[in-house]
Amino acid sequence: MTTTANNSLRNGVDTAALFATIDAVRADPEIAKFRFRAVNKWVNGTHNESTIHGFYGAKQEMDHQAAWTFDADHPAVLVGDDNGPTPTEYLLHALAACLVSGLANIAAARGVNLESVTATVEGDIDLLGILGLSDEVRNGFEQIRVAFTLQGDDPDKLRAVVEQSRLRSAVYDVLTNGVPVTIEVDAG
Amino acid sequence: MTTTANNSLRNGVDTAALFATIDAVRADPEIAKFRFRAVNKWVNGTHNESTIHGFYGAKQEMDHQAAWTFDADHPAVLVGDDNGPTPTEYLLHALAACLVSGLANIAAARGVNLESVTATVEGDIDLLGILGLSDEVRNGFEQIRVAFTLQGDDPDKLRAVVEQSRLRSAVYDVLTNGVPVTIEVDAG
Numbered sequence: 045m046t047t048t049a050n051n052s053l054r055n056g057v058d059t060a061a062l063f064a065t066i067d068a069v070r071a072d073p074e075i076a077k078f079r080f081r082a083v084n085k086w087v088n089g090t091h092n093e094s095t096i097h098g099f100y101g102a103k104q105e106m107d108h109q110a111a112w113t114f115d116a117d118h119p120a121v122l123v124g125d126d127n128g129p130t131p132t133e134y135l136l137h138a139l140a141a142c143l144v145s146g147l148a149n150i151a152a153a154r155g156v157n158l159e160s161v162t163a164t165v166e167g168d169i170d171l172l173g174i175l176g177l178s179d180e181v182r183n184g185f186e187q188i189r190v191a192f193t194l195q196g197d198d199p200d201k202l203r204a205v206v207e208q209s210r211l212r213s214a215v216y217d218v219l220t221n222g223v224p225v226t227i228e229v230d231a232g
Numbered sequence: 233m234t235t236t237a238n239n240s241l242r243n244g245v246d247t248a249a250l251f252a253t254i255d256a257v258r259a260d261p262e263i264a265k266f267r268f269r270a271v272n273k274w275v276n277g278t279h280n281e282s283t284i285h286g287f288y289g290a291k292q293e294m295d296h297q298a299a300w301t302f303d304a305d306h307p308a309v310l311v312g313d314d315n316g317p318t319p320t321e322y323l324l325h326a327l328a329a330c331l332v333s334g335l336a337n338i339a340a341a342r343g344v345n346l347e348s349v350t351a352t353v354e355g356d357i358d359l360l361g362i363l364g365l366s367d368e369v370r371n372g373f374e375q376i377r378v379a380f381t382l383q384g385d386d387p388d389k390l391r392a393v394v395e396q397s398r399l400r401s402a403v404y405d406v407l408t409n410g411v412p413v414t415i416e417v418d419a420g
Contacts, residue, residue, distance in 0.1 A: 055277065057278065062311045065310070066364075069365060073360055076360045076363065076365070079355065079356050080318060080357065081321070081324065081355075082324040082325040083350065083353075084325065084328035084332050084351040086346065087244075088243070089243065089244030090333040091244070091333075092329055092332040094324075094329060096321045096325065099321070101307075101309060101359075102309050108314055109314045114302070116325070116326075117333070118333060119287070119294070119296060121289055122253070122289075123246060123250045124333075126297045129300055131325075131326045131327070131330035131333060131402070132326070132330065132402050133268045133270055133284045134302075134322055134323075134325055135323065135403055136269065136270040136282075137302055138304075138319045138322035139319070140270050140272035141304035142320065144274050144304075145279075145312075160273075161280075162271065162273050164271045164272075165269065165270050165271075166269045167268050167411075168265070168266075169265075169267075169268065169402060170265050170266075171257065171266060172261055174334070175254055175257055177261070182405055183400055183401060184403065184405035185411050186411070186412075187413075188411055188413045188414070190413065190414065191416045192416065192417045192418065193419075193420075194418070200419075202417070202419035203417050206417050210415055212361075213362070213371060215319050215320060215323055216372075217370055217371035218323065218372035219410065219413055220411065220412070221370070222409055223355075223373050223375065223407055223408065224408070225327070225378065225404060225407055226375070226378065227380065227398055228377070228380065229380045229390070230379070231380075231383075232387060
């Protein structure tokens with residue numbers, strides 16, 4: 045976070061740059077086509093790690109400022125070594141982060157000041173599904189709950205900002221509506 | 233990774249413990265009800281971070297061995313400060329990690345040896361949706377592709393292990409079939 049005299053900053057969002065970006069996309073919609081990527085390598089047992097670095101967008105291949113790696117594993121109670129969160133917990137994090145990033149932009153664009161935002165996300169899963177012990181239980185979460193606590197400007201405006209974030213969240217869309225996933229295998 | 237004389241270890245998976253766990257769940261299905269959790273706090277702008285620590289399972293509240301935190305942000309080209317991956321990249325990581333953790337267990341259970349596993353996951357997203365510039369473009373990924381490269385035992389067995397992992401993946405299920413998400417807001 046840098047101190048700046050930029051008058052278009054609100055909640056740390058540069059609203060002038062945000063509106064300029066939207067105008068640029070409106071003028072050339074090809075800019076808006078992005079492709080994100082994660083490369084996962086198996087380590088041992090249920091332990092594996094993903095690296096996130098490059099992505100395509102604005103008509104070019106780009107890199108994040110660092111190549112971040114994230115360990116995933118199962119906890120001891122699920123016969124793992126607990127070297128990192130479970131994949132399903134990363135999914136909950138992705139949902140929370142998407143809603144919070146979005147609402148910060150939306151609040152700034154609407155001139156609504158934020159003081160604090162916390163989103164607690166919980167998902168219920170019955171492992172009878174993935175353990176193959178019941179055909180009636182699904183493999184994934186049966187439901188996910190998000191609980192927001194916000195402080196800042198007028199509560200009605202804050203609630204409206206959360207609602208608009210839900211309506212424009214990439215992860216919320218994918219989780220609630222589903223997405224086609226294809227899998228290719230090169231086994232040698 | 234520890235060196236051990238445990239004869240039930242394959243691919244780093246303790247298959248005896250895995251089968252014992254499945255037997256325990258079969259005897260008492262309540263053990264299988266889990267609740268995972270992530271708590272996200274807004275930092276500044278599109279930058280926020282989630283903490284993953286506690287979860288409920290096997291009839292009790294438990295903690296991972298550490299409270300892990302993960303930064304999420306938008307990259308500079310999307311008017312963020314690039315303090316971490318985008319939420320959508322964490323979603324791709326969650327999918328990759330779930331498939332890889334699962335296939336390691338399945339391979340071990342079937343007596344199939346793994347040497348190396350890499351899963352590259354890509355998702356295509358047109359930002360005209362989340363930027364509110366088109367009603368015909370969805371907010372989330374239009375499609376996700378997973379490309380596996382595996383080495384180990386017989387290629388046909390490796391391909392069958394990937395397929396079974398897909399059939400038993402919690403994250404794959406949620407992404408392809410969707411999940412109900414509820415949002416509550418406490419604004420003050």
